[in-house]
Amino acid sequence: MEEKFVVYENWRVSPKKVMVHKSICGQANKDHSIGEKINDNWLINVHEPNDRWFGYFNSLHEAISFSALLPNRELKLCGHCLKDFKNSL
Numbered sequence: 001m002e003e004k005f006v007v008y009e010n011w012r013v014s015p016k017k018v019m020v021h022k023s024i025c026g027q028a029n030k031d032h033s034i035g036e037k038i039n040d041n042w043l044i045n046v047h048e049p050n051d052r053w054f055g056y057f058n059s060l061h062e063a064i065s066f067s068a069l070l071p072n073r074e075l076k077l078c079g080h081c082l083k084d085f086k087n088s089l
Ligand SMILES: [Zn+2]
Pocket: 020, 021, 022, 025, 026, 027, 028, 078, 079, 080, 081, 082
C-alpha cells in the first residue's frame, strides 16, 4: 500500500498543536477511520469545536510543510507511527 500522511490539528490543548501521522496509524484511526474524519474543506468552514484532520499528503515532507503553515501551533511528529523517523533526526 502506498504510504500517505495526515495532519491532526488540536486547538483545545495547551500548547495548541499539529501532529503528523501516517494514514495507517492506530492513533489516527481511533474511534473512526481516518477517511471519515478528513474533510475536504481544508482551511475554510471549520465546524469542529476542538480539532480537525487534514489529508492526504503524499510525503512526510509535504505534511510537515503544510503543518508549518498553520499559525500558532506546536509541530509534533507522532511517537507511534513516526517513531523511527523521529529517532533518526
Ligand atoms: Zn501516528
